[in-house]
Amino acid sequence: xxxxxxxxxxxxxxxxxxxxxxxxxxxxxxxxxxxxxxxxxxxxxxxxxxxxxxxxxxxxxxxxxxxxxxxxxxxxxxxxxxxxxxxxxxxxxxxxxxxxxxxxxxxxxxxxxxxxxxxxxxxxxxxxxxxxxxxxxxxxxxxxxxxxxxxxxxxxxxxxxxxxxxxxxxxxxxxxxxxxxxxxxxxxxxxxxxxxxxxxxxxxxxxxxxxxxxxxx
Numbered sequence: 001x002x003x004x005x006x007x008x009x010x011x012x013x014x015x016x017x018x019x020x021x022x023x024x025x026x027x028x029x030x031x032x033x034x035x036x037x038x039x040x041x042x043x044x045x046x047x048x049x050x051x052x053x054x055x056x057x058x059x060x061x062x063x064x065x066x067x068x069x070x071x072x073x074x075x076x077x078x079x080x081x082x083x084x085x086x087x088x089x090x091x092x093x094x095x096x097x098x099x100x101x102x103x104x105x106x107x108x109x110x111x112x113x114x115x116x117x118x119x120x121x122x123x124x125x126x127x128x129x130x131x132x133x134x135x136x137x138x139x140x141x142x143x144x145x146x147x148x149x150x151x152x153x154x155x156x157x158x159x160x161x162x163x164x165x166x167x168x169x170x171x172x173x174x175x176x177x178x179x180x181x182x183x184x185x186x187x188x189x190x191x192x193x194x195x196x197x198x199x200x201x202x203x204x205x206x207x208x209x210x211x212x213x214x215x216x217x
């Protein structure tokens with residue numbers, strides 16, 4: 001089971017630049033990501049499927065409610081009007097707060113807090129989404145953002161490009177490019193799940209999927 005989170009929503013519109021409202025396109029990419037993952041045989045739950053608002057705790061709580069194997073939060077980046085910053089970057093949490101530690105078993109917690117868990121997940125997603133979109137690779141970064149830090153499974157937050165960039169915002173407005181973003185993230189998620197112990201039906205199903213070409217870099 002993978003939880004897909006579309007950033008912002010409702011009264012929280014997120015960033016706005018060059019005619020792009022983050023909450024709208026993050027939802028669009030998240031829906032495309034859900035479709036791509038389901039096509040690969042992955043069960044998916046979305047934190048929101050419309051223009052609704054959820055707190056960060058409510059988003060992270062999906063991971064314990066559905067015993068998720070992975071969590072992906074989709075966002076768009078900004079760097080001030082007129083900035084020429086471009087590219088994709090993926091964040092993961094280096095620590096797990098007490099509120100999250102109290103929700104999981106010792107075994108799950110060990111996996112969650114392993115240095116190779118969310119960091120590895122972020123690296124795989126970052127590599128695949130950049131190779132699929134040909135976007136600039138700004139790397140992975142450890143930040144204890146609440147939505148990923150409070151998740152009780154490997155969790156990443158993907159900044160899918162800078163809407164403050166005149167050129168990159170044009171790309172992000174294109175449905176075909178958003179499809180490639182979703183496809184790249186999905187490839188990374190599937191590849192990561194394939195490398196995990198098949199302890200749940202969804203991981204076992206993905207690991208046995210025959211469409212190996214869908215997850216190659």
